[in-house]
Amino acid sequence: MYQVKRISRNEFVPIRNLNYHVRLWGEPAPGVAPLVLVHGWMDVAASYQFVVDAFSAAFAQGRCIIAPDWRGFGLTRWQALESPGGAGDADNYWFPDYLADLDLLLDHYAPGQPVDLLGHSLGGNVVMHYAGVRPERIRRLINLEGFGMPASRPAQAPARYARWMDELKRLHRGELALKAYPEVTGVARRLMKTNPRLDQDKADWLAKHWAKPNAQGQWEILGDAAHKITNATLNHVDETLEIYARISAPTLFVQAGGDSLSQWWAGKFTLDEFHERLRKVPHLTTGVIQDAGHMLHHDQPEELAQLIENFVA
Numbered sequence: 001m002y003q004v005k006r007i008s009r010n011e012f013v014p015i016r017n018l019n020y021h022v023r024l025w026g027e028p029a030p031g032v033a034p035l036v037l038v039h040g041w042m043d044v045a046a047s048y049q050f051v052v053d054a055f056s057a058a059f060a061q062g063r064c065i066i067a068p069d070w071r072g073f074g075l076t077r078w079q080a081l082e083s084p085g086g087a088g089d090a091d092n093y094w095f096p097d098y099l100a101d102l103d104l105l106l107d108h109y110a111p112g113q114p115v116d117l118l119g120h121s122l123g124g125n126v127v128m129h130y131a132g133v134r135p136e137r138i139r140r141l142i143n144l145e146g147f148g149m150p151a152s153r154p155a156q157a158p159a160r161y162a163r164w165m166d167e168l169k170r171l172h173r174g175e176l177a178l179k180a181y182p183e184v185t186g187v188a189r190r191l192m193k194t195n196p197r198l199d200q201d202k203a204d205w206l207a208k209h210w211a212k213p214n215a216q217g218q219w220e221i222l223g224d225a226a227h228k229i230t231n232a233t234l235n236h237v238d239e240t241l242e243i244y245a246r247i248s249a250p251t252l253f254v255q256a257g258g259d260s261l262s263q264w265w266a267g268k269f270t271l272d273e274f275h276e277r278l279r280k281v282p283h284l285t286t287g288v289i290q291d292a293g294h295m296l297h298h299d300q301p302e303e304l305a306q307l308i309e310n311f312v313a
Contacts, residue, residue, distance in 0.1 A: 256296045
């Protein structure tokens with residue numbers, strides 16, 4: 001089993017009628033900006049443990065590191081605490097909600113103080129948008145493989161709305177449920193199948209944070225099946241570019257040596273197209289981590305930690 005070097009503590013913060021789970025390492029010190037780490041789709045805050053362990057003592061000393069579980073992932077459940085509108089469980093997720101959740105989390109942990117903000121994948125998309133909407137809140141910005149989505153066309157709208165409604169029906173018929181595993185070792189094997197570079201010891205450790213046993217003794221993934229539903233609205237690249245142009249913080253974009261976009265989109269959206277979008281970011285640095293796939297914080301945590309330290313410091 002992977003041996004943790006830096007122990008985290010858990011807190012729950014009431015955010016927008018949800019009990020938000022937040023994992024923290026270290027304690028704040030005067031004059032040192034908190035480092036906020038937000039995860040990607042079907043991931044959890046504990047996913048950053050390997051990078052946190054790889055930070056040097058000089059970097060970690062006196063620095064508070066904050067990593068929330070997004071709504072409907074990890075230990076941030078999707079049931080509302082008390083909803084004045086009488087809303088029940090969520091059956092859909094909207095990208096702007098992540099921005100609002102992050103805004104309130106920063107108000108809680110760093111009121112009036114700029115932070116160093118890092119996001120991976122979905123989280124990378126969130127932090128890029130947040131930094132353009134709230135530029136004064138960000139001291140340094142790091143995007144790990146948060147590419148956004150392919151450009152859309154208005155003609156796609158009717159079919160997209162129809163697909164969204166059809167998938168909502170499937171969710172309520174129980175057809176989109178996430179797979180459960182008889183043993184935690186099955187979860188670890190799933191993680192290693194998704195990411196062949198993931199070491200066995202890390203997979204075994206991560207599996208216990210990525211899933212938990214249910215009443216029947218099966219290990220359930222800590223993610224709401226509603227996250228699998230297609231977004232009803234189209235991706236408007238022109239809006240994204242306007243937001244990118246308003247990012248004032250020095251920004252580091254890090255991609256893996258493996259081309260994830262080619263695997264996902266088969267030419268419909270390319271790295272060249274994404275890098276063209278990045279030209280809108282005023283103060284941009286780019287980096288590449290070789291021998292890594294999309295989960296580069298698992299594949300090469302030491303090299304990533306060094307990149308983060310150099311950029312933040």
